[in-house]
Amino acid sequence: MLRRLAALLVLGVVPASAETSDISAILDGHVMPGYQTLAAQAEGLASAAQEDCRPDAPGLRTAYHAAFDAWVGVSHLRFGPSETEDRAFALAFWPDSRGATPRAVRDLIVQSDPVADTLAGFQTVSIAARGFYALEFMLFDPAFVQAGEGAYRCGLVQVMSADIAANAQAILTGWEGGYADLMRQAGANETFRDRNEAIRQIFTALSTGLEFTAQTRLGRPMGTFERPRPMRAEARRSGRSLRHVMLSLLATRDLTALLSDGDPDLDAAFARALDLAERMDDPVFAGVSTPQGRFEVEALQSAIDDIRRKVAQDLGPRLGIAAGFNALDGD
């Protein structure tokens, strides 16, 4: 206690009268339900693929969308069990600026690579050939739905789905089997030496999730004014680009409410961004090439940047923390 006080005084920082966020409420109301939904929907996807593996099978497509929705709802929670054994990377390798996913999936199909015959074998392949974005090629890309042998394609769709289900279950098991307790019992373990470390982890996830949505989900297709890049829109083949922005905003809004004790100003900022997104009639951001379409996407991006600013400069100080390092810090 003394030591901490000394440090604060040395730096001339006023000890923050930090608000308390309820870690258990965040876990029970946000994290655990999110990963439970993902595990259940991913299991549904695996079953649907077993029943009918044809790319246009309605049951398979419905299950794919439901499971992908569930993933986007937790895609900001990239720490702990999701990072163990590359699970989240293998669920969702995107962006893919070098086209590794189509290349890796094509290689499997062209060679009828027997590595995909078993789940254990498939779990050793490049993450680019695994997860929701690889499966999207198999279900929605005309060049892939007819490539190679039908039986191999069917097996690949099934093993991709089973792999997604296994990963989702492994993440949930990690949370239920100890990681959530590490956060609840922050201060009594080395992973989280005090409450602030657990809150900082959650806060970092929130700010990274918002950054990813603004800079990557929107920023990549926007490109520059001279050179818009609509083909870079996330999951455009399945028509999900805008949907991902909205789902991630809903999820981070929920987390923000729990972290901020229902701060109305922050919630209103989310409402503004969601309202802009709902009024857009451009599911895959094809409009970034037109002045009006671009204007709409820019407005949405700046609304999310406004949330990010409030989170960093208003919520952070109130909690007495700043975001830690994240995976987007590099290039």
Place this chain on the structure above:
Amino acid sequence: MQSRVLLPCALAVGLGSVAAVQAEPAKSDVLDTYADIAAAKFEDSLISARALQDAVNTLIATPSAEALQAAKAAWIAARVPYQQSEVYRFGNAIVDDWEGKVNAWPLDEGLIDYVDASYGGPSDENAFSVLNVVANASFALSGDPVDAAQITPVLLAETLHEADGIEANVATGYHAVEFLLWGQDLNGHGPGAGGRPWTDYAPGAACTGGNCDRRAEYLRAATDLLVSDLDWMAAQWVDGGAARAQLMTDETAGIAAILTGMGSLSYGEQAGERMRLGLMLNDPEEEHDCFSDNTHNSHYYNGIGIQNVYLGEYVRIDGTLVSGPSLSDLVTATDPALDTEMRGALSTTVMALGRIKTAAEAGFAYDMMLERGNTAGEALIMGGVEGLIDQTRSIERVVAVLGADAIEFEGSDSLDNPSAVFE
């Protein structure tokens, strides 16, 4: 001033040994050491790039297998100080804004010179991935005709680099020079680097690969540009230089810059983008120094660079030591246990990166480590990744203990006004 008053407090919390207690250094002195080490690293990078330039000029004047080998050796040596300088990148916008000119990666090397058929044609992402400037004296770029009859530093820097807004169009820097010296590494997951023959620079009928004179012109232009870019950066860190001046404008922000550089390189860049991604993709193209098979050194010297910035001790390429009051001293004065933890984490990482280097030098190439199902290689690389992730947690603790996170509250520069940061 405050630190002296508070020293008894630090004593009162019961340190293990009185000998471990040090007077807290002034932050300005810590920043001086940090800037001195930057100046030394960039000057060393410049000196070794000039040696590379000499070797390249010899290769071009009198091409031979020996001259090519000498140029390669000079390139490998030049990477030693440069990779240690990368810890300055993310904390200092002046470095980050410049870095793309000298170390951009990965690259679509078909932009520069001939490539193997397996490389493929233009991609959805990059229409110029097989432009081959060496073979083409004129071409169109985004609709505009380009006269490349003379391959000059200006052509590379202002027209070709990041052509069409594509980052993979890397026309300049270490990796462009590396490709021109080694050529593509076509060994896949097998051992061995790129096998460009010296005759790619031979005169007249002995020339292989075509356009040997233009290839030499490209190599000279890229090397000259590398030297001039490093010269510029070295000047930013000497007394009165812009980077040093910026660092000193706000002491707490300066300390935060050191930690930001350490943490961002550790986590997002090295552990993530450079190491774990390549492993998860099983892709030898994801090697950082893929043409020369020097990736193990590239990673190792990144790790050493992070460590020596914290310790405030850098061994120059002539063997002299640059040292002074360090971030480690600053942490020790506030929280000696955390300093011990931070030092331990950095050492563990350097040890893990050292294992990769040792194995690679003994013949287990980094390419081989990346291969699907290679459990020994995976364990080696993940050892480095885990060390880097672990040290990031300690860096975050240092940020919190030193109050450097207060900087964050004042606003993220990139959010508020991207251009205002370093005016």
